[in-house]
C-alpha cells in the first residue's frame with residue numbers, strides 16, 4: 001500500500017475496504033471527498049477496480065508537483081546546515097533558520113511541508129512559521145512521487161460532492177461503490193479547522209442524496225452509535241459497521257467508524 005501524509009487519511013482502513021471491494025465484486029469506485037484519496041488510489045494501483053474517480057475538492061494534487069520540489073530543496077538546505085533527522089526539537093539557531101526559510105515559501109505549501117517540520121499535534125488548524133521546529137519523518141520524496149504518478153493515471157475532478165455525484169450518477173450500477181469520507185460532524189473538528197466543517201444537516205443531506213441514488217456506499221464518521229442511528233432513521237437496513245480508536249494527539253483519541261451500506265435494489 002502507498003500513501004502520502006494527509007491529516008485525516010484513511011490509510012489504516014485500506015485493508016477492510018479492499019476486502020469489501022473484493023468480496024462483493026465492486027468494479028468502480030467514486031471517492032466524493034478526496035483528500036489524499038488513499039483508498040481509491042490503492043484500489044486502482046492494485047488493479048482491483050476498473051475505474052476509480054477522485055473528487056479532489058482541495059486541488060491538493062495540483063499543489064503536489066511543486067511541493068515535492070520545494071520539499072527536496074528545503075531538506076537539502078537543512079542537511080547542508082547540519083540538521084539531523086530526529087524526534088527531538090531543533091535547537092534555537094536551527095529553528096530560526098528553518099522558520100526564515102518557511103516564511104519565504106507560499107503559505108499554500110505549509111500544510112504539506114508540516115509533515116517534516118511540525119509536531120503532529122500542531123498540524124491541524126492554521127499554521128504559522130513558528131510551529132516549524134522539527135526535522136522528522138520521511139525526508140525523501142520517492143514514495144510521494146510514486147503516489148503522484150498513480151494519481152496522474154486516474155480520473156480526477158474538483159467540485160462540491162453533490163455536483164460530483166450528479167455528474168457520475170448515470171454510470172452507477174451494481175458494481176459501483178461510493179466512498180463518503182466527509183469532514184466529521186463534530187464540534188472538535190470545527191474548532192480544529194473551520195474551513196472544512198461539515199455539520200449534521202450537511203451529513204443528513206448527503207445521506208438523503210445517496211439513498212435516492214440507490215447505490216452502495218462506504219460512509220465514515222466519528223461515533224458508531226450516531227452512525228447506526230442516523231442510518232436507521234434513513235431506513236437503511238442492510239449495513240455493517242466497524243469502529244476503531246484513532247490517536248489524535250499524544251493525549252486524545254477518538255472513534256472512527258466505517259459503515260458499509262448496501263443500498264442497491
Ligand SMILES: C[S@@+](CC[C@H](N)C(=O)[O-])C[C@H]1O[C@@H](n2cnc3c(N)ncnc32)[C@H](O)[C@@H]1O
Nearest residue numbers: 008009010033035036037038057160161181183
Ligand atoms: C476527511 S477528508 C478525506 C480524507 C480521505 N479519505 C483520505 O484518505 O485522505 C475530507 C475531505 O473532504 C473535502 N471536502 C470538504 N467539503 C467538501 C464538499 N462540500 N465536497 C467535496 N469535498 C469536500 C475536504 O476538503 C477534505 O479533503
